[in-house]
Amino acid sequence: MKAYKNMTKEELQQLQKELSKAFEDVKGKGLKLDMSRGKPSQEQLDLSMGVLDMISSETNCKAEDGVDCRNYGDMEGIPEAKKLMADMMDTKPENVIVCGNASLTVMFDTVSRSMTHGVCGSTPWCKLDKVKFLCPVPGYDRHFAITEYFGIEMINIPMSESGPDMDMVEEYVSKDASIKGIWCVPKYSNPQGVSYSDETVRRMAALKPAAEDFRIYWDNAYVVHHIYEEEDKQAKLLDILSECEKAGNPDMVYEFASTSKVTFSGGGISAVAASPKNMEYIKKSMTIQTIGHDKLNQLRHVRYLKDLEGIKAHMMKQAASIRPKFQAVLEALDRELSGLEIGTWISPLGGYFISFEALEGCAKAIVAKCKEAGVVMTGAGATYPYKKDPKDSNIRIAPTFPTAEELKMATEIFIICVKLVSVEKLLEAK
Amino acid sequence: MKAYKNMTKEELQQLQKELSKAFEDVKGKGLKLDMSRGKPSQEQLDLSMGVLDMISSETNCKAEDGVDCRNYGDMEGIPEAKKLMADMMDTKPENVIVCGNASLTVMFDTVSRSMTHGVCGSTPWCKLDKVKFLCPVPGYDRHFAITEYFGIEMINIPMSESGPDMDMVEEYVSKDASIKGIWCVPKYSNPQGVSYSDETVRRMAALKPAAEDFRIYWDNAYVVHHIYEEEDKQAKLLDILSECEKAGNPDMVYEFASTSKVTFSGGGISAVAASPKNMEYIKKSMTIQTIGHDKLNQLRHVRYLKDLEGIKAHMMKQAASIRPKFQAVLEALDRELSGLEIGTWISPLGGYFISFEALEGCAKAIVAKCKEAGVVMTGAGATYPYKKDPKDSNIRIAPTFPTAEELKMATEIFIICVKLVSVEKLLEAK
Numbered sequence: 001m002k003a004y005k006n007m008t009k010e011e012l013q014q015l016q017k018e019l020s021k022a023f024e025d026v027k028g029k030g031l032k033l034d035m036s037r038g039k040p041s042q043e044q045l046d047l048s049m050g051v052l053d054m055i056s057s058e059t060n061c062k063a064e065d066g067v068d069c070r071n072y073g074d075m076e077g078i079p080e081a082k083k084l085m086a087d088m089m090d091t092k093p094e095n096v097i098v099c100g101n102a103s104l105t106v107m108f109d110t111v112s113r114s115m116t117h118g119v120c121g122s123t124p125w126c127k128l129d130k131v132k133f134l135c136p137v138p139g140y141d142r143h144f145a146i147t148e149y150f151g152i153e154m155i156n157i158p159m160s161e162s163g164p165d166m167d168m169v170e171e172y173v174s175k176d177a178s179i180k181g182i183w184c185v186p187k188y189s190n191p192q193g194v195s196y197s198d199e200t201v202r203r204m205a206a207l208k209p210a211a212e213d214f215r216i217y218w219d220n221a222y223v224v225h226h227i228y229e230e231e232d233k234q235a236k237l238l239d240i241l242s243e244c245e246k247a248g249n250p251d252m253v254y255e256f257a258s259t260s261k262v263t264f265s266g267g268g269i270s271a272v273a274a275s276p277k278n279m280e281y282i283k284k285s286m287t288i289q290t291i292g293h294d295k296l297n298q299l300r301h302v303r304y305l306k307d308l309e310g311i312k313a314h315m316m317k318q319a320a321s322i323r324p325k326f327q328a329v330l331e332a333l334d335r336e337l338s339g340l341e342i343g344t345w346i347s348p349l350g351g352y353f354i355s356f357e358a359l360e361g362c363a364k365a366i367v368a369k370c371k372e373a374g375v376v377m378t379g380a381g382a383t384y385p386y387k388k389d390p391k392d393s394n395i396r397i398a399p400t401f402p403t404a405e406e407l408k409m410a411t412e413i414f415i416i417c418v419k420l421v422s423v424e425k426l427l428e429a430k
Numbered sequence: 431m432k433a434y435k436n437m438t439k440e441e442l443q444q445l446q447k448e449l450s451k452a453f454e455d456v457k458g459k460g461l462k463l464d465m466s467r468g469k470p471s472q473e474q475l476d477l478s479m480g481v482l483d484m485i486s487s488e489t490n491c492k493a494e495d496g497v498d499c500r501n502y503g504d505m506e507g508i509p510e511a512k513k514l515m516a517d518m519m520d521t522k523p524e525n526v527i528v529c530g531n532a533s534l535t536v537m538f539d540t541v542s543r544s545m546t547h548g549v550c551g552s553t554p555w556c557k558l559d560k561v562k563f564l565c566p567v568p569g570y571d572r573h574f575a576i577t578e579y580f581g582i583e584m585i586n587i588p589m590s591e592s593g594p595d596m597d598m599v600e601e602y603v604s605k606d607a608s609i610k611g612i613w614c615v616p617k618y619s620n621p622q623g624v625s626y627s628d629e630t631v632r633r634m635a636a637l638k639p640a641a642e643d644f645r646i647y648w649d650n651a652y653v654v655h656h657i658y659e660e661e662d663k664q665a666k667l668l669d670i671l672s673e674c675e676k677a678g679n680p681d682m683v684y685e686f687a688s689t690s691k692v693t694f695s696g697g698g699i700s701a702v703a704a705s706p707k708n709m710e711y712i713k714k715s716m717t718i719q720t721i722g723h724d725k726l727n728q729l730r731h732v733r734y735l736k737d738l739e740g741i742k743a744h745m746m747k748q749a750a751s752i753r754p755k756f757q758a759v760l761e762a763l764d765r766e767l768s769g770l771e772i773g774t775w776i777s778p779l780g781g782y783f784i785s786f787e788a789l790e791g792c793a794k795a796i797v798a799k800c801k802e803a804g805v806v807m808t809g810a811g812a813t814y815p816y817k818k819d820p821k822d823s824n825i826r827i828a829p830t831f832p833t834a835e836e837l838k839m840a841t842e843i844f845i846i847c848v849k850l851v852s853v854e855k856l857l858e859a860k
Contacts, residue, residue: 267726296697
């Protein structure tokens, strides 16, 4: 196929005419499709219904330490849930606190605590003139929303296929004591599906921060969320806690994970993992904040998932459900856009998204066109701090929630819009 | 019976001898009893096992608005759970957000948010030199722990049988703009079991605070937790939200409640209620903190409890379970201590505690003696800010968790210790 940029003005005008016609045709169908949401589909949720049978009036509700999960107690989580989440996060149970439904809340609370009380004895951030976070981009909008909410200045760090630009990260972190954190989704990153290379993880663990209260916010949201079988081996992520320990930085990281996309987004369990010193500091605050998280739900989850092997087997069912959707989108992009040089994308091995890089200055227009034709995409810019994509080129595609049929139509429309907006952009320059 | 204070030195010495003997006898039994914890007993927890059957792989998981409770969504809670919690709190569903397992967390988060972001646009408290809370005493140790954790200065307000000393409250609140809140357990207060009179509630609602960001923290923890049947009528609490509205102070209160002691302390649901303006401000923060609370557990609770009538019927079963325990303690106190003038107590109509006022300077010694004899009581002072009971006289008795037999023994020992310590105190003065 001929790259659009090599086309003559006349060729582009002819193409624009055809694409406009195609666009008006699909628009005329009055569709209502949604590729915006990183939500599991009904089929995926159905896979976990067994969780709901694990506790009933016929079962006992005792944890293995004898604690009655119906009552107060075990603020750190029941032992078997600590073990399960530790296994999932590739760390030790004593490094883990099992929390409530959402790891996002644990992250928010971690930043909030640093604002009011500092980090392991440092000055509370609310007393500082300036607090900054590094934000690998494109990234997860809800991370950026937390730091923005607390008035923390965010600095973009470009992502490559092996993770964030570590030269930049090292430079910033070692020189600027106002930099207190970096947001990371180290495996199957949101939205690109990039997994950090061993070198990236090791350089991350070996950072020499100017700020004693600098922490890596390691959101391992997709730690077991492979799309293909056996892909785990290719995308195996080093354990950040032990790498930090080896590098002499045992306290430099908080790791977060949850079962939101393993079992139920509306009723899962989450966890935070960190060094003993960090744990002690977290517990000082958490013990004021709660008498304990929902232990019955922890028990349900352990009884259903059992152990790491159980989680892996379960996630292969999830993979089987979402793989055809990812493949459908990727095949359509390949078929329709390869060689046109109007967009790039990475084929992810896991996670929940496909990240599309349009021509510079086209993302907002493409998303707007899609909306006009009845397809909701994640807002352009959402993957950047302050919702500002400096190149206006990144679009996040979320293939999991729609049905296969809806997804097929939505992808077709998305491709028409990408082509049409790109042609118009190129014509502007002629 | 003769009051101890009217006894001669010789009579007291004789009594001391007898009591010391009785003390050594019970101590010799090597008992391990616990009257310290405001926890439901196993029997009480068994009453709610039906909750666990409400959702299984055989049931649907749809809320009445069509939302799939297994998935993301409905950050404010599913509509039927909002209605249930609103009914329980005697307010409207639109004033309610249903949250996770613990209302304590919602209270902590409310104070934390005020620290970092202020209240509806006021200066964040962390930027102020001084923030103070009024604390009716004796009160709930975990409230005081929250304000202490955030460095908020706490001022004791004496409780009477109709609630906090409102003259003092009005004086402080109207004159000192650094006073930003008051902790209240308005019904069956912890630990005294006092319910605020209509006059108290109305005066509370009509406060004219010097600080625009002053709020009443209305922890309605025991709103439906009657010990006797039909006691609800006697202890009927005015709805603070509508009283505040009537008094022209619609935004002056946050109300909290949970099912921790209705169903499961380790797996219930909680809620916060407030005016539309407060709600809007809370949601701004909460929408950053979470995508949604555990909706499956909300659904379980609504399907089981159904409505206010369902809650009331359920709470009568709870009452039947704990009533004999309260009665056993109260009867023993009456029988053994009436007329001795070495302690006072209020017979509560609901809640989880009996509050005992020993002779001044005796509480710590009594609790220590109990411990020596194998009975754990709540630490003396725990019911006061900074754990400092200025008179060292308040002891909180928690009768719900032990079995009837354990409770009987523990109460006997407690009474021996009260008598012995009181005698020794009086002898010191002779």
